[in-house]
Amino acid sequence: MTDQAQTTTLDARIKQAISNLLSAEQNGEGSLLNMPIPYPSGALVVLEIVPNAGSYFVSDVGFGFQEAEAYGAQGFYSHSAKQAAQKFGVSFDGYSIFSQWVGDSGLESALVYVANASKNAAERAIERAIEEKSSQKTDELFDRVEKIFGPKMVRRKLEIPGR
Amino acid sequence: MPIALEVVDAWFDGEKNLTCSMKWRVQRFETRTPRSIFECLVALSSGIVPNGLKFRVSCRPQYPNSFSFQLECNHPVNKSNLPIYRLELEPLRAHKNQPDAPGELSGLSIDRYVTHEHHFRDNVAPDRQMLNESSDKHARIVEDPPTNFDGAIAFLSVKLNIRNLTDIPRPRDQGVLL
Numbered sequence: 218m219t220d221q222a223q224t225t226t227l228d229a230r231i232k233q234a235i236s237n238l239l240s241a242e243q244n245g246e247g248s249l250l251n252m253p254i255p256y257p258s259g260a261l262v263v264l265e266i267v268p269n270a271g272s273y274f275v276s277d278v279g280f281g282f283q284e285a286e287a288y289g290a291q292g293f294y295s296h297s298a299k300q301a302a303q304k305f306g307v308s309f310d311g312y313s314i315f316s317q318w319v320g321d322s323g324l325e326s327a328l329v330y331v332a333n334a335s336k337n338a339a340e341r342a343i344e345r346a347i348e349e350k351s352s353q354k355t356d357e358l359f360d361r362v363e364k365i366f367g368p369k370m371v372r373r374k375l376e377i378p379g380r
Numbered sequence: 381m382p383i384a385l386e387v388v389d390a391w392f393d394g395e396k397n398l399t400c401s402m403k404w405r406v407q408r409f410e411t412r413t414p415r416s417i418f419e420c421l422v423a424l425s426s427g428i429v430p431n432g433l434k435f436r437v438s439c440r441p442q443y444p445n446s447f448s449f450q451l452e453c454n455h456p457v458n459k460s461n462l463p464i465y466r467l468e469l470e471p472l473r474a475h476k477n478q479p480d481a482p483g484e485l486s487g488l489s490i491d492r493y494v495t496h497e498h499h500f501r502d503n504v505a506p507d508r509q510m511l512n513e514s515s516d517k518h519a520r521i522v523e524d525p526p527t528n529f530d531g532a533i534a535f536l537s538v539k540l541n542i543r544n545l546t547d548i549p550r551p552r553d554q555g556v557l558l
Contacts, residue, residue, distance in 0.1 A: 245442070257517075258463075258517060260468075260474070261476060263492070279440075287450060288463070289454070292459075310409055312409040343460060346458060347455070347460050348458065349459040
């Protein structure tokens with residue numbers, strides 16, 4: 218195969234990959250768009266884009282919440298989603314992460330930031346669920362060790378001098 | 381203590397029963413149409429519910445053909461859940477397996493609406509015989525998949541060996557905002 222033929226083949230394959238990763242589909246009054254951003258489970262972020270009086274409403278359709286829920290982290294989601302929404306300049310309604318009244322020139326940015334806020338919120342909620350009981354278990358272990366050896370023999374934190 | 385795979389195998393293969401009343405719950409939100417949830421603890425034939433073993437279904441009325449069904453248990457140490465098995469029926473989300481998935485699952489790309497399953501056995505390295513936080517990262521396409529809710533319930537009642545799974549009613553088309 219010549220260099221030019223190889224380049225053409227590679228170019229075609231990359232275009233196909235991009236098309237596969239960023240596929241959009243009309244759905245009812247709006248569109249669903251696959252974003253090449255994975256949640257922890259490997260599912261990709263999907264966004265719903267609905268025209269709204271000359272602007273757009275962009276939402277994660279609550280999939281960030283659903284992702285957290287799959288790992289039992291729904292109780293941590295609200296806090297992490299509020300933080301993520303603030304960090305990425307979008308909104309959160311207790312379920313969906315979204316951006317509303319998006320102007321035509323701001324659509325691409327809204328897609329990027331809603332998608333990343335959703336992923337970030339789900340990841341953080343799951344991390345917190347994993348951390349939560351672990352620290353509780355650490356406290357329980359400390360209490361047990363303290364009971365056995367007495368408070369004078371046990372320190373929760375200890376500075377060790379030296380390099 | 382982590383949960384040994386042979387223990388999860390016994391839960392997965394053993395005969396089980398849902399232990400709750402067969403009712404769906406509807407969650408409503410400000411800016412979106414609601415979604416329906418079904419959650420129920422699952423008991424082994426001995427009557428014991430090990431590690432909070434639970435069956436969960438979720439769907440959205442505006443996407444009536446897409447369902448997520450999951451068998452899960454509590455993590456033994458922290459507050460997260462460990463998915464044991466999940467069936468994504470005609471999901472809205474595509475799925476990409478990571479390159480480190482075993483064998484033919486490595487890097488597998490599953491398109492939106494393609495019914496697939498996440499099985500804990502596909503997610504554990506051969507040298508690690510414990511269920512861990514990454515118990516659902518890799519998925520495989522279901523051959524000859526169910527195509528609707530009733531078909532999925534029939535499929536899962538055999539796959540998960542839950543005797544009264546077929547008692548779960550279809551979610552009503554409730555809560556779609558006009």
